[in-house]
Amino acid sequence: MENLEFNQIRDLDRALIDSDGQSLNADRLTGDWLNTDRNTRGLREITIERTGERFSVSARGAGTDGSIDWLAKSVTVLANLEEEAGQRSIALAADFDFGFMRAETYLRVNKGVLVIVLFNTFKDQSGRTDYVTREFFYRPD
Amino acid sequence: MEFAQLYDRVELDSKAVGPMDLSPLPGVWLNSNPQTNGIARMVMSEAAGRLSLQVSAIGPDGLIDWGVAEVQAYGSTPTARAGAGFSCRFDFGFAESFLQGMIMKGLLVLAEIRTFKDESNRADYFVREYFALEHQRY
Numbered sequence: 039m040e041n042l043e044f045n046q047i048r049d050l051d052r053a054l055i056d057s058d059g060q061s062l063n064a065d066r067l068t069g070d071w072l073n074t075d076r077n078t079r080g081l082r083e084i085t086i087e088r089t090g091e092r093f094s095v096s097a098r099g100a101g102t103d104g105s106i107d108w109l110a111k112s113v114t115v116l117a118n119l120e121e122e123a124g125q126r127s128i129a130l131a132a133d134f135d136f137g138f139m140r141a142e143t144y145l146r147v148n149k150g151v152l153v154i155v156l157f158n159t160f161k162d163q164s165g166r167t168d169y170v171t172r173e174f175f176y177r178p179d
Numbered sequence: 180m181e182f183a184q185l186y187d188r189v190e191l192d193s194k195a196v197g198p199m200d201l202s203p204l205p206g207v208w209l210n211s212n213p214q215t216n217g218i219a220r221m222v223m224s225e226a227a228g229r230l231s232l233q234v235s236a237i238g239p240d241g242l243i244d245w246g247v248a249e250v251q252a253y254g255s256t257p258t259a260r261a262g263a264g265f266s267c268r269f270d271f272g273f274a275e276s277f278l279q280g281m282i283m284k285g286l287l288v289l290a291e292i293r294t295f296k297d298e299s300n301r302a303d304y305f306v307r308e309y310f311a312l313e314h315q316r317y
Contacts, residue, residue, distance in 0.1 A: 042299050042301070043271075043273040043274070043297060043299075045236060045238070045243045045245060045271060045274075046216065046217045046218065046236035046237055046238070046243065047216035047217070047236075047237050047238065047239065048216045048217040048236075048237075048293075048304075048306065049274065049293070049295075049301070051216075051304075053302075054301040054302045054304055055299075055300075055301055079184060079185035079186045080184045080185070080186050081184060099183050099184035099185075100184050100185045100186075101182075101184075101185065102185070102188075106182075106183055106184065108183065114292070114294065114303060115303070116292060116293075116302075116303050116304050116305035117302040117303065117304040117305070118304070118305050118306075119304050119305065119306040120305075120306060120307055129305035131277070131292050131305070134183075136181070136183045137181075138181040139181070139183060139187065141183070142266065142277075142279070144279065144290055144292065144305065146305065146307075155279065155281065155290065157253055157264065157266050157279055158187070158253075158257075159251070160257070162181065164180055164181075164191075165191050166180075166187070166189065166191065166257035166258070167199065167253075167254040167256070167257050167258065167259050167260065168251065168252070168253045168254065169186075169253050169254045169255060169256050169257050169259060169263075169264075170253040170254075170255065170263060170264035170279075170281045171186060171255075172281070
């Protein structure tokens with residue numbers, strides 16, 4: 039441990055060094071989630087799936103005639119150092135790319151609610167402002 | 180206009196289009212938790228319409244200067260003209276920090292996504308902390 043490089047004390051947290059990935063609790067994150075705002079103009083639903091060590095994140099965005107499919111092109115699994123009730127859990131960083139827009143997001147569960155924060159960057163020349171949004175989801179079952 | 184969610188589908192007022200008002204973001208941001216073992220202090224600066232961020236984190240013998248990174252600013256909607264958030268990346272060789280901040284009720288909520296690039300086998304991690312703008316009015 040004394041040989042580990044760091045530039046903040048947090049890098050030396052024992053929980054990071056002992057982590058084997060499998061031991062992190064993903065149960066609270068995986069599954070289907072519905073937006074708490076039924077009239078959202080953002081994401082209506084999110085699905086998080088786990089296959090072994092890999093996670094996938096997909097979503098349905100509110101469209102004019104139904105939903106628009108979102109599928110994360112990359113998902114990073116993160117030990118969530120915000121412990122809840124003393125339990126270690128995970129958070130995810132998920133990136134979506136639509137060509138005209140990129141959304142860099144992070145997802146975590148707080149008190150049973152899935153929270154996603156999206157940093158949206160427009161790559162077209164539409165003049166729209168890059169923007170940040172936050173939305174909340176619950177489990178339908 | 181392409182969109183991936185209805186939030187993106189907006190009508191732009193051509194008279195309102197112009198540089199973003201970045202004034203909500205610059206200043207000295209202090210971690211609300213004096214016991215933090217991560218980022219303690221951030222200095223956001225603006226020059227020629229561009230933002231940069233200097234970060235200091237807690238080390239064993241005081242603060243460790245991370246240096247300065249370029250910042251991308253975000254509004255709160257696709258038509259907003261005022262800065263409401265930012266992101267930036269620090270690459271230290273052995274690790275990388277991707278910082279994503281948003282201002283809520285005067286507080287800066289900072290998410291740090293820390294990924295290790297060395298062979299230490301440490302878990303990448305996520306942490307979220309609150310920062311207040313030092314204003315020196317009281």
